[in-house]
Amino acid sequence: KAGVTQTPRYLIKTRGQQVTLSCSPISGHRSVSWYQQTPGQGLQFLFEYFSETQRNKGNFPGRFSGRQFSNSRSEMNVSTLELGDSALYLCASSLVAGSPEEIQYFGPGTRLLVL
């Protein structure tokens, strides 16, 4: 079974631009979560989607948004990019949402550099 895939793997943008990142979960998984990883802050939760609905949202500004499609693929969008948005963005999928012991399977991440 193929793992979680994320595209693109690397991205360079300039301040003020917007960016869209894509995540394809493991086949059959319906929950997708997004995280931002930076050296100073570690892994920070952005949001989680299940069955095309946002279940949870982390403490990020409204410039960060996401959505999930009927095939469980998910996209996240960052508008008006800032230098501080440079990070590794990780996507994780799980079979269901809301189960405390559910394992999250992570993709390789998209590394975003904002100049």
Next chain:
Amino acid sequence: AQSVTQLGSHVSVSEGALVLLRCNYSSSVPPYLFWYVQYPNQGLQLLLKYTSAATLVKGINGFEAEFKKSETSFHLTKPSAHMSDAAEYFCAVSDPSTGNQFYFGTGTSLTVIP
């Protein structure tokens, strides 16, 4: 909300020595705890998880962790370090009170010295 504390952002051990990575959590309800490993330029991979069964949990690659409720700890150990263990390790907790949102520690970078 949950919090996870990993003591020591960098740990160095000699090859063959004991690996001990510390994790403490805050929780008012029985938590579900996880250890993930991240190799350079890769995503996170699950090492092991605790889900209120046995307090000593065995994972992949010879790692294990012990859940100690009295100490609110979930430290990760491996009896003998291997060069391939060099990576970033993250402790995480799933919080039922927030829809089982995951909270990660800030990570511990493990260096193995030959």
